[in-house]
Amino acid sequence: xxxxxxxxxxxxxxxxxxxxxxxxxxxxxxxxxxxxxxxxxxxxxxxxxxxxxxxxxxxxxxxxxxxxxxxxxxxxxxxxxxxxxxxxxxxxxxxxxxxxxxxxxxxxxxxxxxxxxxxxxxxxxxxxxxxxxxxxxxxxxxxxxxxxxxx
Amino acid sequence: xxxxxxxxxxxxxxxxxxxxxxxxxxxxxxxxxxxxxxxxxxxxxxxxxxxxxxxxxxxxxxxxxxxxxxxxxxxxxxxxxxxxxxxxxxxxxxxxxxxxxxxxxxxxxxxxxxxx
Ligand SMILES: Nc1ncnc2c1ncn2[C@@H]1O[C@H](COP(=O)(O)OP(=O)(O)OP(=O)(O)O)[C@@H](O)[C@H]1O
Ligand SMILES: [Mg+2]
Numbered sequence: 401x402x403x404x405x406x407x408x409x410x411x412x413x414x415x416x417x418x419x420x421x422x423x424x425x426x427x428x429x430x431x432x433x434x435x436x437x438x439x440x441x442x443x444x445x446x447x448x449x450x451x452x453x454x455x456x457x458x459x460x461x462x463x464x465x466x467x468x469x470x471x472x473x474x475x476x477x478x479x480x481x482x483x484x485x486x487x488x489x490x491x492x493x494x495x496x497x498x499x500x501x502x503x504x505x506x507x508x509x510x511x512x513x514x515x516x517x518x519x520x521x522x523x524x525x526x527x528x529x530x531x532x533x534x535x536x537x538x539x540x541x542x543x544x545x546x547x548x549x550x551x
Numbered sequence: 552x553x554x555x556x557x558x559x560x561x562x563x564x565x566x567x568x569x570x571x572x573x574x575x576x577x578x579x580x581x582x583x584x585x586x587x588x589x590x591x592x593x594x595x596x597x598x599x600x601x602x603x604x605x606x607x608x609x610x611x612x613x614x615x616x617x618x619x620x621x622x623x624x625x626x627x628x629x630x631x632x633x634x635x636x637x638x639x640x641x642x643x644x645x646x647x648x649x650x651x652x653x654x655x656x657x658x659x660x661x662x663x664x665x666x667x
Contacts, residue, residue, distance in 0.1 A: 417576035424572075424606070442606070442637035449608040453575045508578075508613035512645055516609055519644060 403480075407433075407473040414464050415456040415485070423452045423469055430471050431479055436542050443520035444479065444540055450513040451483035451536045457504065459487025459534055477542040481521075482535060489530035497526065554581050556588045563595040570603035573611035582614060589621060597622045601634040611638075612645040619650040630654060 409430055413419045424445040431444065448469075455467045465487055472480040490496045497518070502511030518524045521538040528534040557566040567585045571577060589597060597618060601607075619629045629651035634642055642653065 417574075420574045420576050421572060439637065439640070442640070445606065446608050446637075446641060449574055449606075453608065453610065457575060508582075508610075508617040510609050510612040510616055510645065512609045512612055516641065516644065 403472075404475050405472050406475065409471050411469045412466055413469075415452075415460045415467050416464060417456060419467070420449055420452050420456065423467075424449050426469070427471055427481065431473065434473065434477055434479070434542055435544055437544070440540075440542055444481070447517045447520045447538055447540075448481060448483070450517050451481075451538070454513055454536075455483065455485040455487060455534075457507070457509070459485040459489075461488065477544055479540045479542065480537065481540075482537040484533065484535040486533040489532055490526070490528040490534055491530050493526050493528055553577055554584055556584060558588065558592050558594070563592070564598060565589055565592055565594045565596070566598045566600060568600040568603065572606040573604055573614065574606070574608050575610040578610045578614050582617065585618060586621060589618075589625070593625055593627075594622075595627045596630060597627060598630045598632055600632040601638055602632065604638055605635065607638045607641055609641075609645075612641065612647065615642075615647055616650065628652075632656070 411426055413422065427448045428441055428445055436444065452467060452469070459465065465485060468484040470482045474480055495501055497514040499515040500511040502509040514524070517536070517538060521540045523539040525537045526534065553569065553571050555568045558564070559566070565588050569581055573581065599615065599618065615631065622629050631642070631647065631651055631653045633655055634653065642648070647653065
């Protein structure tokens, strides 16, 4: 199905911890014209933070690699977000998505990132190939009616 | 300064006032000073104040779980204070309430000289 994209942006940045905050702020700035409610904005920022952090702590463990963040604003106040890395990949996606599953318990990871992304978005898709990377895409519809150009 | 730490000898309580976003980037710098104070004082209670935390993700959940383990191993308990609605939402999702009590006090009073 061909989607009508009203606005879009792509950011490429190295997987440095400082960029976790940057990614959250970039997404919240970009979707601001849709006038999301406070709770919606908080949830979207959290989902983005989870996806970007996973690239930094898991995909590029011990190294710093490139992260690509894409946001598209679709019709009917829908926000599409994709976070892509070229890191180690996930061997068993179903297992990785289970709540409390983590491969880094010694780093005080709760294994809740995917569970949070799932509950804070309407759709979460994870595609991954070991050795070549992972892409996480999320779709979230905002409660507000139709978006206008900021007004 | 992302964390201010106080100790009340009378109630044997360590209070850590956290501030700013809690994510993977900031978690380590919050963890170290809190753990240091806990190991020095061996308190009965560790209070983590979230009043000035506008954002938290799963790294904050990891931080809470880790502090809960630490204080529980020492025979003490963890109390989470004043999380904002967005932060509370993620705490509820993670079931943090099973590990510690979450308390809200709008009007801070003075307990043993400590701002609580
Ligand atoms: N981009 C990625 N590249 C490689 N592995 C990943 C990636 N994202 C997630 N994983 C794997 O999936 C597991 C689960 O991820 P999830 O975000 O749910 O939990 P976590 O990151 O381990 O802990 P938390 O997010 O609670 O700090 C991770 O432990 C890791 O093994
Ligand atoms: Mg994670």
